Every structure is written in C-alpha cells, then in structure tokens.
Amino acid sequence: MRASQTEKLCRSDFACFYPIQTRWGDNDLYGHVNNVTYYAYFDSVINRFLIERGGLDIHQGNVIGFIVASQCAYFKPVAYPEQLECGLRVTRIGHSSVDYQLGLFWHNDNLLRAQGSLTHVFVDRETHKPVAVSGQLHDGLAAISRSLIDTL
Amino acid sequence: MRASQTEKLCRSDFACFYPIQTRWGDNDLYGHVNNVTYYAYFDSVINRFLIERGGLDIHQGNVIGFIVASQCAYFKPVAYPEQLECGLRVTRIGHSSVDYQLGLFWHNDNLLRAQGSLTHVFVDRETHKPVAVSGQLHDGLAAISRSLIDTL
Amino acid sequence: MRASQTEKLCRSDFACFYPIQTRWGDNDLYGHVNNVTYYAYFDSVINRFLIERGGLDIHQGNVIGFIVASQCAYFKPVAYPEQLECGLRVTRIGHSSVDYQLGLFWHNDNLLRAQGSLTHVFVDRETHKPVAVSGQLHDGLAAISRSLIDTL
Amino acid sequence: MRASQTEKLCRSDFACFYPIQTRWGDNDLYGHVNNVTYYAYFDSVINRFLIERGGLDIHQGNVIGFIVASQCAYFKPVAYPEQLECGLRVTRIGHSSVDYQLGLFWHNDNLLRAQGSLTHVFVDRETHKPVAVSGQLHDGLAAISRSLIDTL
Numbered sequence: 001m002r003a004s005q006t007e008k009l010c011r012s013d014f015a016c017f018y019p020i021q022t023r024w025g026d027n028d029l030y031g032h033v034n035n036v037t038y039y040a041y042f043d044s045v046i047n048r049f050l051i052e053r054g055g056l057d058i059h060q061g062n063v064i065g066f067i068v069a070s071q072c073a074y075f076k077p078v079a080y081p082e083q084l085e086c087g088l089r090v091t092r093i094g095h096s097s098v099d100y101q102l103g104l105f106w107h108n109d110n111l112l113r114a115q116g117s118l119t120h121v122f123v124d125r126e127t128h129k130p131v132a133v134s135g136q137l138h139d140g141l142a143a144i145s146r147s148l149i150d151t152l
Numbered sequence: 153m154r155a156s157q158t159e160k161l162c163r164s165d166f167a168c169f170y171p172i173q174t175r176w177g178d179n180d181l182y183g184h185v186n187n188v189t190y191y192a193y194f195d196s197v198i199n200r201f202l203i204e205r206g207g208l209d210i211h212q213g214n215v216i217g218f219i220v221a222s223q224c225a226y227f228k229p230v231a232y233p234e235q236l237e238c239g240l241r242v243t244r245i246g247h248s249s250v251d252y253q254l255g256l257f258w259h260n261d262n263l264l265r266a267q268g269s270l271t272h273v274f275v276d277r278e279t280h281k282p283v284a285v286s287g288q289l290h291d292g293l294a295a296i297s298r299s300l301i302d303t304l
Numbered sequence: 305m306r307a308s309q310t311e312k313l314c315r316s317d318f319a320c321f322y323p324i325q326t327r328w329g330d331n332d333l334y335g336h337v338n339n340v341t342y343y344a345y346f347d348s349v350i351n352r353f354l355i356e357r358g359g360l361d362i363h364q365g366n367v368i369g370f371i372v373a374s375q376c377a378y379f380k381p382v383a384y385p386e387q388l389e390c391g392l393r394v395t396r397i398g399h400s401s402v403d404y405q406l407g408l409f410w411h412n413d414n415l416l417r418a419q420g421s422l423t424h425v426f427v428d429r430e431t432h433k434p435v436a437v438s439g440q441l442h443d444g445l446a447a448i449s450r451s452l453i454d455t456l
Numbered sequence: 457m458r459a460s461q462t463e464k465l466c467r468s469d470f471a472c473f474y475p476i477q478t479r480w481g482d483n484d485l486y487g488h489v490n491n492v493t494y495y496a497y498f499d500s501v502i503n504r505f506l507i508e509r510g511g512l513d514i515h516q517g518n519v520i521g522f523i524v525a526s527q528c529a530y531f532k533p534v535a536y537p538e539q540l541e542c543g544l545r546v547t548r549i550g551h552s553s554v555d556y557q558l559g560l561f562w563h564n565d566n567l568l569r570a571q572g573s574l575t576h577v578f579v580d581r582e583t584h585k586p587v588a589v590s591g592q593l594h595d596g597l598a599a600i601s602r603s604l605i606d607t608l
Contacts, residue, residue, distance in 0.1 A: 176332065177329075177340055177341075179333045180331065180332070181331045181333065181335055189329075
C-alpha cells in the first residue's frame with residue numbers, strides 16, 4: 001500500500017468514534033507522533049469496541065482476537081498534547097475473521113490525518129484454533145459494518 | 153523507597169487532576185498495567201501541565217526539562233480499559249529544579265492506586281546547562297505547590 | 305493487505321539482517337508480542353541502517369525521513385524473551401521516497417514469522433519539503449535494493 | 457529520592473550484566489532515551505534473569521512477580537542507537553519479596569549512566585496472595601545477592 005493508492009475516507013464513512021489521548025512519549029525525535037504509535041491507537045480502539053459492544057472478555061473469555069494483518073497510511077502528522085479522535089467501521093465479517101478500517105482525526109476537525117486497516121482472526125484462547133464470529137460479537141461488529149451503514 | 157515506607161496521599165492533597173486514558177498495550181502478560189507505564193502517565197501529566205500552565209514550548213522553547221529522578225509505589229493494580237485520573241502537586245521549587253508528586257486513581261474513585269515522585273531539572277535546550285525557574289514557569293508551578301495549597 | 309495475499313519472502317530475499325532484542329512489555333495480555341511492537345522493530349532496523357550505512361544524522365542532519373505508509377502481515381507469533389532477527393531490503397528508490405521490505409525471524413531459524421513494508425519520504429528538517437535521495441543515502445539504499453541483489 | 461542522595465554503584469558492584477538494545481522510539485523529542493524507558497530496560501533484565509536462572513515460567517507458572525516499588529536516578533543521558541549494558545544484583549531477599557538494584561552503562565564503558573531499584577513481591581497467579589521465595593527462585597536470587605558477593 002502506497003499512501004497515494006489509498007482511497008481516503010471521511011468522517012461520515014465511520015460508524016463510531018473514540019477519543020484518543022496522546023502521551024509525551026508518542027512524539028518521537030522529530031516532534032510528531034511516531035508511526036508505530038498509530039497502531040497502538042487503533043489496537044486500543046478496536047479492543048475497547050469489542051469489550052463494550054462485542055462482549056469480549058479479554059481476561060477470562062474463551063475467544064481472543066489475533067491481528068493477522070495491519071496497515072496505515074499517514075497523511076498529516078499529529079503530536080502530543082493534541083486531542084485526537086479515531087473513527088471505526090467494519091468492512092468485512094468472515095467466518096472467523098473481521099476487517100476494520102480506522103481514521104484518525106483531530107478532535108473537532110474533519111481532516112483525515114491517517115487511515116488504517118486491520119484484520120482480526122478470532123481464536124480459542126487455549127487451542128488458538130479459529131472460532132466462528134457469532135452471538136454478541138457478531139451483532140456488535142455487524143452494527144458498525146459498512147453494508148449496514150450504507151443501507152440505513 | 154519501599155512501598156510500606158511511603159506516606160500515602162489522598163485526593164485532597166493534589167492541586168489539579170488530569171484524565172488518563174489506558175491503552176490495550178498498557179496491560180502486560182499478567183493482565184494489569186505494567187509498572188513501566190505508570191511513568192508514561194506521570195510524564196504526560198507533568199508535561200501537559202507545563203505546556204498549558206507553565207508556558208513550556210516543547211518544540212521551540214529555549215528551556216527544556218530533564219527528569220533526573222523518579223519513583224513510584226504501586227498499591228493497587230489498574231488495567232485497560234479503565235479510565236484513570238492522575239493528581240499532581242509540586243512539593244519543592246529550587247533554583248532550577250522542581251519536585252512533583254503524583255497520585256493515580258480510578259475515575260470517580262478515592263482509592264490511591266499508585267503514587268509517584270519525579271524531579272525535573274530545567275536546562276537550556278542547546279547547552280544543557282541549568283536555568284532558573286522563573287516567569288510563567290515559576291508562577292504555574294507555584295500555583296500548584298504544596299505550601300501555597302496549605303495556606304489557602 | 306490480507307495476510308493470505310502477501311507473497312512470503314525467505315531469508316535469502318533480504319540483503320542484511322539485524323538482531324532484535326525483545327522486552328517484557330512487548331508481550332501483551334495474550335502472551336505474544338503485540339502487533340504494534342513489530343513496527344517498533346521495523347522502525348529501529350530501518351533507522352539503524354540509515355544511520356550506519358546511509359549517513360543519516362538523526363540529531364543534526366538536514367534530511368529526515370517520515371514514514372508515509374506501513375503494513376505488516378503476521379504469520380507466526382513471537383514472544384519475549386525470544387531473540388529475533390530482522391531482514392531488510394529496499395524494493396524501490398524514488399526521487400525522494402524509498403520502499404522497504406522487512407522479514408522477522410527467530411534467531412537461527414528460517415521460518416518467516418512476520419513480513420512488513422514501509423515507505424519513507426525524505427524531507428528537509430525545517431521546511432518538511434521532499435528532498436532528493438542522493439549521495440551516501442542513495443548509495444547505502446541502492447546497496448540493499450532488490451534489483452542490485454538480483455543481478456549479483 | 458533525589459539524584460544527589462543516591463550512593464552511586466560501579467560495575468564491580470553488580471553480579472551479572474545483560475545487553476540492552478535501544479530502539480528508535482526510546483528517544484523522545486529531546487533526543488535522549490525517555491525517563492520512562494529505563495524502567496522497560498530494568499523490567500526486561502529482571503524478568504530475563506528470573507526466567508533463565510530463577511525458573512520463572514511467565515506463561516504457565518503458579519508464581520508471578522508484581523513490582524510494588526521502583527525508582528531511578530538518571531546521571532547521564534543515553535540515546536538510540538547506542539548499545540547499552542545493564543548490571544543487576546539483589547540487595548534483599550524477604551519472605552515473599554526481593555529488592556533489586558540495577559545500573560545502566562554504555563557497552564564497554566564504566567560510567568554509571570542511571571541507577572535503579574525495584575521491589576518484586578511474588579504472588580500466586582490465581583489468588584494474588586504472596587508466596588514464599590523458595591527453591592530455584594530463591595537459589596537464583598541468592599546467587600546474585602549482595603551479601604554473597606561480598607563474602608566471595
């Protein structure tokens with residue numbers, strides 16, 4: 001993925017938003033949030049969604065999610081101590097995997113600063129074998145999936 | 153510093169509070185926020201205070217702050233995705249250095265979960281020689297210093 | 305990028321290798337290195353290469369590199385305290401940008417555990433305007449570029 | 457703890473040493489390793505020691521270690537991409553807790569750059585109740601404890 005090849009999303013493409021608090025250590029030597037840290041934002045947003053709306057129990061649940069692919073295009077830098085917001089939507093729900101898209105914005109600003117895509121595979125906590133996306137997890141994900149949004 | 157030797161502070165001891173957003177990666181293998189990460193919270197709170205109320209310009213200013221000592225006592229674990237709050241006060245303002253105390257709480261909860269102390273030395277950005285704590289920086293720090301609070 | 309769509313590279317595809325030391329905090333709650341941390345490995349390998357072989361002066365140089373796109377496919381988990389190795393090659397040198405590929409392996413093991421791609425744009429430290437990849441930087445990058453490797 | 461109040465140790469005070477690999481993201485905006493990151497070094501050194509020489513099984517063992525207190529005095533900055541070395545010794549073995557001291561050096565250099573102290577309490581993984589330091593764990597820790605070193 002080259003930055004120029006990414007179709008840029010806008011705020012209205014995302015189904016839900018989460019605030020992101022930057023930290024001093026997010027800024028690297030060059031004065032902006034390091035490219036690595038964007039994935040920490042994405043990771044935290046996705047898991048918070050799964051916990052709050054998908055019934056994921058990260059401590060005791062039988063099902064856990066492994067990220068198998070991730071990517072990000074960086075359009076405009078962000079920096080501590082800015083307040084950010086991250087949009088989330090689901091673009092595909094497979095048998096045991098899910099694709100997400102995320103967009104990073106300044107709080108109260110419409111310019112897309114970075115855009116990410118991640119893929120979760122849900123597996124059994126003990127055996128690490130894939131498990132079906134079902135029940136509350138499926139319902140939560142479906143509620144923020146693109147197709148549902150499009151048809152509303 | 154042994155945990156048992158630390159005099160525990162309470163909410164009313166702190167001069168100001170900042171929200172702390174936890175991240176997925178803050179939890180370590182044992183399911184709680186890793187001991188290291190508390191310092192990332194403290195660091196971010198102190199710098200945010202200095203930027204917002206002490207006039208610190210982290211990108212262009214002539215004066216920067218180096219941490220020369222830090223410590224933390226951990227009383228009760230915290231974990232992502234909990235919302236936390238961090239109290240801050242200044243316990244000493246020297247010629248070029250400042251001592252801070254910080255207390256970590258759950259949002260809307262009075263139980264002190266961890267308590268930290270850090271010392272900043274302010275130096276010239278180029279020469280790294282200590283500079284006097286003066287002007288807006290001094291005023292901001294003095295406004296949250298213990299002695300001032302005590303006398304209010 | 306879906307994991308299944310990535311052409312997997314092998315050790316002989318990479319031009320140089322760097323050791324990677326894992327840290328306690330790299331493991332997340334699920335016991336493996338968190339997906340975010342792979343990018344910290346990649347970032348550190350690329351910059352070390354640029355410093356040692358491309359003449360990059362991260363503190364004082366006129367030219368700095370911004371990551372504008374990154375991606376990673378995760379094939380097999382790794383975990384602290386394992387010793388890792390990261391292969392690096394350049395797949396494209398543009399006027400002011402460079403594409404890298406990276407592969408993560410266990411030390412002394414041939415199984416590709418993760419594969420990443422990142423794109424650097426080199427810019428002027430002050431103006432942030434793109435600058436040409438030239439001189440020692442170009443020579444260093446060209447020495448590990450795929451086409452040169454292929455023709456050796 | 458103020459930096460000036462710390463009795464500085466030297467290389468010969470430590471019982472064992474571990475290499476520390478710095479990362480790009482360890483450097484903060486001011487160009488040196490951030491104060492937070494030193495604890496990530498300490499944490500990783502202690503756990504590696506416990507795994508390799510104390511029989512700690514971080515994934516499946518019944519006993520896990522919680523840090524209840526930590527402190528660091530920073531004497532001279534370090535920065536990526538420097539290669540570091542961290543010395544470790546045990547200064548107290550209690551019934552269920554252990555005090556460590558750590559010293560950070562450049563590779564092949566004798567100047568103490570930072571010095572830390574951490575306290576582990578060992579607890580049952582499920583109940584989180586303190587457990588006695590015994591068996592291989594005790595023997596490993598005793599082998600690097602100050603008193604033993606002093607009497608050799």
